[in-house]
Amino acid sequence: MRIADLGDVRLHYRIDGDPQGAPVVFANSLGTDLRLWDKVLPLLPKGLKFIRYDKRGHGLSSEPGAPYTMGALVRDAEGLLDLLDVKDCAFVGLSIGGMIAQGLAVKRLDLVRAVVLSNTGAKIGTAEMWKQRIDAVNAGGIESLADAVMERWFSRGFRATPELEIWRNMLVRQPAAGYAGCSAAISGTDFYTTTASLRLPALGIAGDEDGSTPPDLVRETVDLIPGSKFHLIRKAGHLPCVEQPEEYAAALTTFLKEVGHV
Template identity: 35%
Template sequence: MTVRLHHETHGDPAAPPIVLLGSLGSNAHMWDPQISALSSRAHVIAVDHRGHGGSPAPAGPYTVSDLGGDMLATLDTLGLDEVHVVGLSLGGAVGQWLAAHHPLRVRALTLLCTSARFTPAQPWLDRAATVRGGGIATVANSVVERWFTPELAQRDSQLVAHHVDMVRGTNDEGYAACCEALARWDGRADLSRIVAPTLVIAAEQDGATPVPELRAIADGIAGAELHILSPGAHLASVEQAGAVTQLIERHIAAVGSVEMSRRVLRDVGSTVRRSVLGAPHVERTTAGSTPFTEPFQDFITRTAWGDIWARDGLDHTTRRLLTMAILTAVGNEHELDMHIRAALRAGTAPELLMEVFLHTAVYAGVPNSNRAFALGKEALADLASETRGASERDG
């Protein structure tokens, strides 16, 4: 069962969406420094986990996948198919789960002061029992002691008091059940499944999730970038607010530049693909796309059609003939049949196909060319039948 999560939105709804997922015992205001800076250029959604802030607190136990399911339902409610996810601690665990299990929903991932496995488990279970027995106030001060370096805590007692009040405002059962979720979660095996561009931020003085934990995440996610900030403890987003915000902005901007290039290639590739293969064929292919096949369709549209076929070095007729010669040589009948039919529909003379297949017979083998002639014969017959049918209908 998913929970309707309380969330606060800031900035332009038409701008890139950034979802902020906070630490155990926090609420959306944990991210106030980032909200203030990011909302001028982004659509910022700060979310309360179940049992935190304004979100409901169903009875436990919870799992990280439960919390991730809540987030997916919230994105659906907001009509957001794809977002930049920023998560700290518990929020980082949820961010990892989302990126690994629902990769099409996560455009980019930023993980702060978190872990792929919160060990040992027993202290989390003990803390859950303590909160259920005596209330959240029994642990609030000790929790916040780990959030900031001693130097900052001594210098800014008002900041500490504000965050102690934040923890005390967390529902007892919600906090305890999230402790159990962390105790049971192990996302190490899923790190290799994460394909979203990932930024990992560690804090040098963070005793809750030490630097080696963040380094293990960065090593496990292909292409992930690791930054270590100092001074900083568990709530680095507050203690190093400016640096964290700058890193998030730079990461999202870099992903945006890549996405813009991908979008241009996708648009160009879609146009070229339709002109070569015909709009009906491309529309049938894209209509039959599924979440499993969509990444491959995106790949070939951008690379084969948006890059290679769009180059100026060879005209499309030459590329057609070259493609059919290669497909004949490697014996790829399915693709060859498709390109033969597309070439004939586009007006390529059958005599040109004949020369290609004769030439290929000498250099790639008679059997392959024999099959190419057979496919060409079938395609010509089908095309003639279609032409006769159209003439009879017009008559």
């Protein structure tokens, strides 16, 4: 386990794969930590350098005073990659991680040469929707939302398996203030104009049973970037890397090969 001290926040991160390989950076979703990618990494090509981190207020990273802005989350990713001397990475972001990917690519094209926008959008939900969730977390903790979140995160079939408990536990054990803080960051983000300015290889990935970021939203977002590609994973919800890791890894591998990252 490693900690990057960025001044106002300390980020927990880990590096796997080939230390000298082309870097692939992973940013996970609201309410999860870097273990989100555990099933996918062993299925990816050898020779790559995999960097994962817990965003602020999540996992083993520190929890600065909430609320957060998307600008702060983008700066966190930027600071971590600068600290690790990473250039020209492929950045894989899921949900809020996909928003971070969009913001970072616009701000620092020297850091990002390709993006995978998984189960995300240029804008997700409405300010009123996020206010209701933040209020609920502040009043009753994440537990008060947990069952509804599981329905949005996972397909009906997956919700019938014992593994659901792992992800429900991961969700409710995140710091409530961190969850609410990142919810505020999503609420205040509209990247339609800025994402439409991007000119780099992009892949969108969606789950056909995603109750948080439906396939049409993901497709609409990646279509803002000329030449982008889109892949729909069936029998999967908001976290297809958990439900269908083989197909997720195959789509990611194909993309990395097409853009010359492998």
